[in-house]
Amino acid sequence: MIVDDDPALVEGLQLALQSTWEVFTATTGLSALETFTGTSPDLVLLDHRLPDIPGLTILHLINQMSPATGVILITGYGSEELAVQAFRGGVRDYLKKPIDLRELRARIELALQARPAPKPAPVRLEASQWTADPSPGARSHLKGLEEAMAFIDRRLNTSLSLEQVSREAGMSKFRFCRYFKEGTGQTFRSYLARRRITRALELLRSGERNVSEVYLDVGFKDLSHFSRVFRKITGQLPSQYRRNLLKPSPTP
Helix, strand or coil: CEECCCHHHHHHHHHHHCCCCCCCEECCHHHHHHHHHHHCCCEEEEECCCCCCCHHHHHHHHHHHCCCCEEEEEECCCCHHHHHHHHHHCCCEEEECCCCHHHHHHHHHHHHHCCCCCCCCCCCCCHHHHCCCCCCCHHHHHHHHHHHHHHHHHCCCCCCCHHHHHHHHCCCHHHHHHHHHHHHCCCHHHHHHHHHHHHHHHHHHHCCCCHHHHHHHCCCCCHHHHHHHHHHHHCCCHHHHHHHHHCCCCCC
16 A cells, blocks of 8 residues: 555556555545555555644554554655664565555565465455355344444444444344344444544544534544544544644645
């Protein structure tokens, strides 16, 4: 997956690499996280400077979601300090712009060869995978999970309980937890927290609400709990994230 806020660079890299590998692209941090969770790429080419979420924060989230995924950090603002931070954060490699395509291909090959042995992947929410399940209720389970996830997205600003969501899916709490973990690779609570923080990032980026308003809009009961969860998922406090958004972009 290529993540860079320069559409021309993204298009050029995609054209250069797609003959060898399946390539996904994103130009913002939020779209990168959405694409990542939907595609589970083996390797991410990650720009350090993105318009919404810092590259090192994206690196932290990728490491949390999929430690086996390799990351190559690419930047036009390279420094020894950034390189140290990147390698401490777990990148496989570090490249400065402008990028030499021959060198990039060699670095990609090395990063892919360094991947740890893959673990069995969790079953994802794809109907083609569920049809092999001999259970006659397999399709209804999939439909129930899709309805539950849509219900969660509609009600993120409310106090959602497992009982409410499992009822929406048409399952018992035990059965819902089992199928939800199989289908998403996450527990219900973990998924809910990540969806709320993703929505919080969107609201903070819009600039229409401050931190003390956003935490209520995404279903947290108090600001301190929101700040703890936000920091655990993104690596920074919501106030820090908002201040970074307000900083003027450096002149290239």
